Every structure is written in C-alpha cells, then in structure tokens.
Amino acid sequence: MNTIVEPTIFELSSPGRKGVSLPKTDVPEPERLPSQFERKGGLDWPEAAEIDVMRHFVRISVLNHHIEKGIYPLGSCTMKYNPKVNEQAARLPGFAEIHPEASEEDVQGALKLMHELAGFLAEIGGVDAVTLQPSAGAQGELVGLLLMRAHHGERKDRKRNQIIIPDSAHGTNPASVTTAGFETVQIASGSDGRVSLEKLKEALSERTAGMMLTNPNTLGLFERNILDICRFVHEAGGLMYMDGANLNALMGIVKPGDLGFDIVHFNLHKTFSTPHGGGGPGAGAVGVKKFLEPYLPNPRVEKIDKKGKDWYRFTESKKSIGRVHSAFGNFGVLVRAYTYIRTLGAEGLSEVSENAILNANYLFARIKDYYDVPYPGFCQHEFVLSGNRQKAKGVRTMDIAKRLLDFGVHAPTAYFPLIVPEALMIEPTETESRESVDYLADAFIQIAKEAETDPEKVKKAPHTTPVGRLDEVKAARDLDIAFHK
Amino acid sequence: MSYVPNTDADRKKMLEVIGVSRFEDLLDAVPKEVRLQEPLKIPPPASELELFADLRKLSRQNVPVSVSNSFLGGGFYDHFTPAAADFIIRRPEFLTSYTPYQAEVAQGTLQIIYEFQSLICALTKMEAANASLYDGASAVAEAALMAAHATERKEILVTEGLNPNYLAVLETYVTGGAYQVRSIPLGPSGQIEPEMLKKAISEKTAALILQTPNFFGCLEEAKELEPIVHTVGAKFVAVFDPISLGMVTPPGEFNADIAVAEGQSLGVPISYGGPAVGLFAAKRELVRRMPGRIAARTTDAEGKIGYVLTLQTREQHIRREKATSNICTNQGLMATLSTVFMSLVGKQGLLQMARLSYAKAHYTAALLESKGFKRVYSAPFFKEFALELPVPASKVVSRLRKSNIVPGIDLGKYDKKRKNQLLIAVTEKKLRADIESLAEGMSFFRPQTGSGIAPERKLEAAGQV
Numbered sequence: 020m021n022t023i024v025e026p027t028i029f030e031l032s033s034p035g036r037k038g039v040s041l042p043k044t045d046v047p048e049p050e051r052l053p054s055q056f057e058r059k060g061g062l063d064w065p066e067a068a069e070i071d072v073m074r075h076f077v078r079i080s081v082l083n084h085h086i087e088k089g090i091y092p093l094g095s096c097t098m099k100y101n102p103k104v105n106e107q108a109a110r111l112p113g114f115a116e117i118h119p120e121a122s123e124e125d126v127q128g129a130l131k132l133m134h135e136l137a138g139f140l141a142e143i144g145g146v147d148a149v150t151l152q153p154s155a156g157a158q159g160e161l162v163g164l165l166l167m168r169a170h171h172g173e174r175k176d177r178k179r180n181q182i183i184i185p186d187s188a189h190g191t192n193p194a195s196v197t198t199a200g201f202e203t204v205q206i207a208s209g210s211d212g213r214v215s216l217e218k219l220k221e222a223l224s225e226r227t228a229g230m231m232l233t234n235p236n237t238l239g240l241f242e243r244n245i246l247d248i249c250r251f252v253h254e255a256g257g258l259m260y261m262d263g264a265n266l267n268a269l270m271g272i273v274k275p276g277d278l279g280f281d282i283v284h285f286n287l288h289k290t291f292s293t294p295h296g297g298g299g300p301g302a303g304a305v306g307v308k309k310f311l312e313p314y315l316p317n318p319r320v321e322k323i324d325k326k327g328k329d330w331y332r333f334t335e336s337k338k339s340i341g342r343v344h345s346a347f348g349n350f351g352v353l354v355r356a357y358t359y360i361r362t363l364g365a366e367g368l369s370e371v372s373e374n375a376i377l378n379a380n381y382l383f384a385r386i387k388d389y390y391d392v393p394y395p396g397f398c399q400h401e402f403v404l405s406g407n408r409q410k411a412k413g414v415r416t417m418d419i420a421k422r423l424l425d426f427g428v429h430a431p432t433a434y435f436p437l438i439v440p441e442a443l444m445i446e447p448t449e450t451e452s453r454e455s456v457d458y459l460a461d462a463f464i465q466i467a468k469e470a471e472t473d474p475e476k477v478k479k480a481p482h483t484t485p486v487g488r489l490d491e492v493k494a495a496r497d498l499d500i501a502f503h504k
Numbered sequence: 505m506s507y508v509p510n511t512d513a514d515r516k517k518m519l520e521v522i523g524v525s526r527f528e529d530l531l532d533a534v535p536k537e538v539r540l541q542e543p544l545k546i547p548p549p550a551s552e553l554e555l556f557a558d559l560r561k562l563s564r565q566n567v568p569v570s571v572s573n574s575f576l577g578g579g580f581y582d583h584f585t586p587a588a589a590d591f592i593i594r595r596p597e598f599l600t601s602y603t604p605y606q607a608e609v610a611q612g613t614l615q616i617i618y619e620f621q622s623l624i625c626a627l628t629k630m631e632a633a634n635a636s637l638y639d640g641a642s643a644v645a646e647a648a649l650m651a652a653h654a655t656e657r658k659e660i661l662v663t664e665g666l667n668p669n670y671l672a673v674l675e676t677y678v679t680g681g682a683y684q685v686r687s688i689p690l691g692p693s694g695q696i697e698p699e700m701l702k703k704a705i706s707e708k709t710a711a712l713i714l715q716t717p718n719f720f721g722c723l724e725e726a727k728e729l730e731p732i733v734h735t736v737g738a739k740f741v742a743v744f745d746p747i748s749l750g751m752v753t754p755p756g757e758f759n760a761d762i763a764v765a766e767g768q769s770l771g772v773p774i775s776y777g778g779p780a781v782g783l784f785a786a787k788r789e790l791v792r793r794m795p796g797r798i799a800a801r802t803t804d805a806e807g808k809i810g811y812v813l814t815l816q817t818r819e820q821h822i823r824r825e826k827a828t829s830n831i832c833t834n835q836g837l838m839a840t841l842s843t844v845f846m847s848l849v850g851k852q853g854l855l856q857m858a859r860l861s862y863a864k865a866h867y868t869a870a871l872l873e874s875k876g877f878k879r880v881y882s883a884p885f886f887k888e889f890a891l892e893l894p895v896p897a898s899k900v901v902s903r904l905r906k907s908n909i910v911p912g913i914d915l916g917k918y919d920k921k922r923k924n925q926l927l928i929a930v931t932e933k934k935l936r937a938d939i940e941s942l943a944e945g946m947s948f949f950r951p952q953t954g955s956g957i958a959p960e961r962k963l964e965a966a967g968q969v
Contacts, residue, residue: 113563128565200680296837346777
C-alpha cells in the first residue's frame with residue numbers, strides 16, 4: 020500500500036473554501052467578453068482556506084535540507100550562508116515594488132545601484148565593462164559566446180565556429196556552445212587534472228572562435244599554466260572565456276582579466292551569497308575587456324553629469340548582441356549581491372576566498388587517506404575524491420552520498436566531473452567553522468570505515484530521511500508529472 | 505564583516521593539520537606575477553547598521569508602484585498578492601535550499617515543483633509543464649527553439665502583437681543558429697487576420713508565436729488561427745497572461761502545442777522586472793523536448809510516495825552539447841511563491857481577480873472615451889489597452905507625474921510611429937478613485953475637434969507643455 024508523507028494541495032481541496040478575500044467591484048459591470056474568448060471548462064484549481072495552505076506548505080517545507088540546517092558541501096554549487104540583511108534590502112518597497120517601465124527619474128536609486136555593482140564586478144574580475152542582464156550562469160555563457168560571434172563577425176572571420184572545452188567542464192558549457200550555434204571541441208585533461216598545453220595546441224586552428232575554461236577548474240585546481248593557455252588561444256585568434264562558477268576562490272587574490280581572460284561570468288547567486296531558493300533564481304553578470312564592450316546586451320546603465328549632479332540613465336549600443344531578459348535582469352539578486360559586496364568591502368572579499376581555500380584544504384587533509392585521491396596537491400575552494408576504493412567493496416559513490424544524508428549534512432556533488440570515476444566533489448565554503456568541517460570530516464571517515472565493515476548499511480542508506488531511495492526509473496517510465504483526480 | 509566564523513586561532517590549527525606554515529603556501533599553483541599586490545578598489549566594509557541606512561536612502565530614490573497611481577503593464581503587472589505567500593518563501597527550508605539533487609532530503613522542493621506543474625497544467629489546460637524558466641522572454645525563446653527542433657524547420661513566425669522585449673530576446677537567441685524570425689502585422693482591429701496568416705505561413709514555418717491578449721491588450725482569435733497553423737505542420741506557441749485565464753480561453757482549449765508566459769502576476773513582486781518566473785507548458789508528446797527541470801511522482805522501496813527530478817537525460821549535465829537547452833537553473837523560489845499564490849487564490853479567486861481587472865480596465869477605457877480619447881484598436885481586450893493621444897505620450901507621462909500619476913507606457917519607446925500612443929494597464933488593485941484621477945489628469949490633453957489648431961500647438965502656445 021502506498022503511504023503518503025503529505026497529500027498534494029489538490030487532495031486537500033474542499034469545494035467552497037477560500038484562501039483570499041477580494042473586494043466587491045466599485046465600477047459598473049462591463050459588457051460580457053464575447054463568447055469565443057470565454058474559458059469554457061472551468062478551472063481545476065484547489066479550494067482551500069489560508070490555514071490549510073499554510074500548514075500544507077510548512078509541513079512539506081520541513082522535509083528539505085537547507086544551509087541553515089546543516090553543511091551543504093556541493094562542489095561547484097557554492098552553498099554558503101546567505102546573510103539576512105541581503106533579504107531585508109531586496110524587500111525594501113523602493114526595490115521590490117518598482118516597475119521596469121518606470122521613467123528614469125523614478126528609478127535613480129535602482130540605476131545607481133546597478134551602475135555601482137557593475138563597477139565592483141569589473142574591479143573584482145579585472146575587466147572593463149559588465150552587463151547585469153543574464154538571469155543565470157548558463158545565460159551568461161550564452162552571452163559570452165554570442166559576444167565571440169559578434170567579435171569574429173565584425174572582423175569577417177566567419178569560419179571561426181569552434182569552441183574548445185576541457186573534458187572537466189560543466190555541462191552547461193557545451194550546451195551553451197550548441198545554443199550559440201558553435202561546435203564543441205573537447206580536449207582531454209592532462210594527468211595533473213589541468214589543461215594539457217599539447218592537447219590545446221593540437222585543437223587550435225583558424226576555426227577556433229575561443230575557449231571556455233573554468234578556473235579554478237571543476238577538480239578544484241588552479242590552471243597553473245593559465246598565462247600560456249591564454250597566450251596560445253589569443254595567438255590562434257581565439258578569445259578566452261572564464262566560467263566564473265568558482266570565482267569565490269580568486270577574489271582579492273587574482274583577477275581573471277589579469278590572467279588573460281577576455282570574458283568572465285559571475286554567478287551572483289554563488290559567489291555573492293544570494294540564497295538558491297530550491298534551484299533559483301540566480302544571476303549571471305558578464306564582464307568583458309574594452310574591445311568587447313560595444314557588443315554587450317542592451318541596455319546598460321551609464322552615469323552622466325546633469326547640471327553638476329550625478330545622473331544615471333540607460334544607454335544602448337548599435338553593435339549589441341541584443342537583449343537577453345524581459346527587463347534588466349534579476350534585479351532582486353543584484354540588490355543582494357550589492358549589499359553583500361558593500362558589507363564585506365575589499366578585505367572581506369579576500370577573507371572569503373582565503374577561508375574557502377583554507378576550509379577545503381583542511382577537509383581534504385583530514386579525509387584524503389580514507390578515499391582515493393585522483394589529483395594530489397593543494398586544492399582551491401573545492402576538491403574531488405574518488406570512491407573507487409569503496410566500489411571494490413560494493414559500495415558506490417551514490418551510496419556514500421546517501422549515507423551522508425543520515426548525518427544531517429547534504430551530500431557532495433556526485434559523479435562529476437565526468438573524468439573521475441566514482442567522483443565526489445566537495446566544497447565546504449568559507450562560512451563553515453572549523454568545527455562544522457570537522458563534523459563533516461568525521462562523517463566521511465565513519466562512512467569509509469563502514470564501507471569496510473558493514474557495507475550493507477551504506478548501500479541501504481539513507482535510513483533517517485522522510486522517504487527512502489526513490490525509484491527514478493519508475494518516475495521516468497510512468498511519468499506522473501501533474502496531478503489528476 | 506565577512507561571515508567567516510574561523511578565528512586566527514582556528515586558522516593556525518588548520519594550517520598545522522594541512523602541514524603548511526602560511527596560507528600563501530596553498531596558492532602554489534597561482535602564478536606569482538599576477539597575484540594582486542594591492543587590495544581591490546571596493547568601498548570599505550560597512551556595518552549592517554550603516555549600510556542598511558544607506559540602502560534605505562537609495563531605495564527612496566525610486567518610486568514604488570504602491571506610492572504612485574500607476575497604470576504600467578506591458579508584461580509586468582501590479583496584481584494582488586496575499587500576505588501569506590511571502591511568509592512561506594521566507595522559510596529557510598525553501599529560501600536556502602538548493603536544486604533537489606538529493607531527493608530524499610528535498611521532498612519539500614520536489615513536491616512544490618510537482619504542485620506548480622499541476623497548477624500550471626490546470627491553468628493552461630496543457631498536459632505537461634516544467635519547473636519554470638527565467639522569465640517570459642526566455643520562455644518564448646526556448647519555445648521557438650523547441651518548435652524548430654521538433655519540426656526540423658528554421659522559420660519562426662511572430663506577430664506584431666508579441667511583447668517587443670520578448671521579440672528582442674528571441675532575436676538574440678536565434679542569432680547563433682540558422683533560424684529566421686518573421687513578423688506578421690496586426691490588422692486594423694489590433695488582431696492577426698486569418699488571411700494575413702495564411703499568406704505568411706508555409707511548410708517552412710516551425711512555429712507561430714501568438715500572444716493573446718497581445719502586447720496592445722487585444723484578444724486574438726486563436727481558435728480561428730489554429731487550423732491554419734496546424735495545416736502546414738507548424739507548432740502553435742501561445743503566449744498567455746496567467747491572470748486572464750481566470751475567464752479567458754486557455755491555450756489548451758484552442759489546441760496550442762506550447763504555452764508560455766511571464767508568471768510574475770502570480771504573486772511575484774515586480775522587483776524592477778526580475779526575478780520573474782517563466783511559465784512553460786506543452787502537449788504530452790513534446791515532453792521529452794522540453795527545456796528545464798521536471799519533477800515526477802514516484803515511490804521509494806517501501807512504496808511510500810515521493811518525488812524526484814525526472815527525464816534528466818534531456819538536460820545539459822548528461823547530454824552536454826546534445827541537451828535540449830543550456831538551461832541549468834530554474835526560478836525555484838519564484839515558482840514556490842506562485843504555487844502558494846495559486847493555492848491561496850484558488851479556483852474562485854482567480855476568476856474574481858480576472859473579472860475585477862476586466863471590469864476596471866473597461867471602466868477606465870469607457871471613461872477616457874467619454875472624454876473624447878479613442879482606443880487605438882477596436883478588438884476585445886482584457887485588462888490593458890492602447891490609447892491614441894493628440895500629443896506625444898511622453899508629454900502626458902511627464903505632466904501626469906507631477907500629480908503622482910503614471911498613466912501607462914509611452915509606446916513611442918518601442919516604435920517611433922506609435923509616439924502618440926499610451927498603453928494603459930488596469931488591475932483589480934485600482935480603485936474607482938484612482939481611475940477617475942487618471943481620467944481627470946488626462947482631461948488636460950483631451951482631443952479638441954474643430955478648432956483647426958493641433959492640440960499640441962495649442963498647449964505649447966499656452967505655455968503648458
């Protein structure tokens with residue numbers, strides 16, 4: 020018999036119940052809508068009282084893990100603490116209740132905030148100009164690639180249709196390449212987990228439009244040959260794009276622009292502490308060197324002098340690749356990122372990166388003897404282990420991940436990057452204390468021991484969660500994706 | 505303040521365990537010649553107290569829709585949101601959780617997504633919905649790409665009634681591929697005429713993207729257009745207004761293949777246009793081509809009902825360059841907010857919101873018409889309409905601002921030929937008095953017939969413009 024943790028809101032519906040009160044009309048009744056435009060079949064939405072709705076969502080909410088409940092060491096996803104002042108700022112009526120079609124004079128505060136934030140990001144990224152419009156890192160990638168297309172297009176260099184991507188890259192990179200109409204050329208990583216200069220040289224040609232690189236890469240390693248990589252790609256006529264997913268390891272230490280990148284995206288929701296909201300929203304600002312500025316999405320905010328006073332207004336470029344958002348981007352996320360950067364200042368940003376690196380290396384040092392280490396040496400803000408040793412005992416990485424849930428912590432990123440068998444990609448972030456990193460280390464160690472002594476316990480995990488391991492095959496086969504009575 | 509809990513004593517101990525003497529030793533892979541020698545040029549750290557005062561000041565340089573008597577729409581609307589919705593999304597369980605990659609500890613998020621999908625399917629009468637896209641514009645662009653892939657055709661037909669910002673984003677998305685976007689003009693009534701569509705559409709067409717109510721507020725004769733689209737084998741993409749569907753024909757009733765929208769009206773703050781929430785629904789046969797995340801109901805080993813992300817083989821983390829789209833994130837929190845909104849508002853509430861908006865918009869139009877203004881188009885409308893003015897709309901906007909009224913969108917911003925047109929949106933939140941003060945303010949510009957002097961000239965002569 021199927022048991023239900025909590026029924027759906029549809030099943031809690033009872034005819035005639037109301038969750039809101041709306042006013043009576045204070046204007047005369049209009050003529051009826053012509054019948055061909057009228058909804059015929061009614062609306063099958065639930066009917067529930069406010070208390071029913073509140074209890075339902077509170078009851079299901081407690082089934083979630085979240086950063087305020089316990090450590091969330093998801094490599095590359097950067098689950099750090101989200102300061103509450105950011106939330107309070109984004110909810111100020113002067114930010115939350117302004118309309119994108121408002122006149123310039125009615126949104127001077129918003130424009131100033133956007134202009135200053137773009138300036139901060141340019142400084143952090145070592146770039147000259149920034150667009151805040153992309154809604155997510157992946158949309159930022161698309162923008163970056165379209166900028167490359169525009170750059171080569173203007174030089175009539177249209178045969179450049181290939182983008183080089185290391186095999187350790189995020190899956191969004193090749194997917195963005197396809198969306199932008201380019202072709203992916205994947206290169207194998209070297210034995211040290213970094214870009215192999217030989218393989219890069221082989222891949223470069225007059226068809227190279229550019230290279231997308233995550234730095235530090237998804238193995239948590241800084242590309243130590245980055246200056247050569249950028250030089251080679253530039254000499255071949257290509258542009259360098261930095262996937263900024265891991266930027267929280269670089270702030271105040273190096274600037275991507277100084278390393279030779281022409282384009283870099285910023286995941287405001289990762290690096291700059293916006294809560295992830297169960298999957299979004301994010302924001303994926305993109306910074307570029309001067310020569311690419313004219314192609315950035317329209318519009319952008321500029322500051323001018325208006326009768327001796329600062330004035331902010333929108334500006335458009337004729338060479339722009341166009342818009343990527345209905346309005347100006349995820350403004351609410353921009354407010355949070357702005358608040359965060361202003362709270363930290365330069366020294367706080369450096370402290371973030373240093374502690375992200377310190378926590379990762381500390382955790383790595385504590386657990387490295389218990390798992391296989393594909394790439395030894397110091398890491399940046401994350402590192403990758405392999406569960407190969409445990410696999411030999413019949414315990415897969417997915418089992419280790421599920422067993423971790425029993426400790427009240429989230430699992431690391433599993434089976435990514437693809438080049439490491441049984442990969443576990445772990446990022447503690449800087450907002451974890453030494454004690455909480457120790458707690459996580461102890462959990463990893465205990466699980467490694469259990470894999471030796473009691474593998475069944477790990478394979479049957481999790482044992483303490485609201486539901487056990489769910490049947491994903493059945494989910495895809497029977498495909499129940501919407502409630503029907 | 506950097507929210508870093510480790511103290512210097514912690515750091516010292518940690519470096520010992522790592523086996524290095526200084527933090528800098530951990531940076532051995534970072535080339536020395538590019539390491540920063542000076543601090544970043546960012547303002548110094550601010551205390552929460554000081555910073556918040558500063559932010560409050562900055563926010564006060566903006567005029568919220570709750571403060572001005574605003575009739576702005578054009579895709580973002582000031583609809584009613586019950587207070588309870590924000591309480592739910594402030595819960596850290598929803599606010600600070602991540603993408604539900606570990607289903608066993610993410611049942612809250614997964615069940616919400618499932619309920620969101622169910623509510624969107626019920627709203628649109630479509631068979632499948634995803635867990636949301638970035639916004640209305642990206643939903644339109646993704647729908648176009650999906651239709652192009654499904655039909656293996658390259659031409660996307662849009663109408664002049666498509667929100668110009670959606671069109672702009674669509675054009676950006678297709679510059680990479682070999683797709684063409686063509687536009688069909690609106691007829692004099694403000695609607696697409698079946699004859700015009702027949703001429704424009706062909707077996708090369710991947711999709712018709714039809715917005716109804718369209719950007720100018722007019723309802724389109726979707727039922728008449730549908731057979732024309734399907735006869736040539738193209739996909740019918742409908743762009744809808746979620747609140748309108750309380751009373752207006754949903755896309756499923758006119759046999760749309762894909763239905764997309766900006767979902768901001770479903771309880772999401774306007775927030776200068778973002779974050780919003782892109783709604784995306786389709787026929788069942790297209791589900792394996794849908795971009796974005798999808799949650800499904802399933803069971804665990806003991807038969808307990810639970811939820812997981814499903815059909816992930818379409819997505820970029822598995823299919824990489826062959827994925828259905830590059831979208832990796834959704835608007836989870838905004839989808840949560842709108843799920844709570846839809847649950848609270850319920851079946852009756854949406855109908856009431858739609859009827860109130862409809863009644864108030866029609867009252868506004870009638871009042872303005874009684875003062876001699878004309879609507880640009882004659883077609884039936886829901887809550888928004890374009891008004892013809894005797895002077896440039898920009899002048900009306902700047903004059904009414906002095907009375908704290910924002911009368912609507914100056915359509916000249918989007919099309920110079922429309923500089924004398926104003927797009928007025930009226931939701932259930934507008935009171936009769938708000939509407940009457942708009943009409944009062946507009947009276948100043950009322951068209952004067954038979955005087956032989958252009959109204960604009962007359963106003964200028966009087967030194968009033």
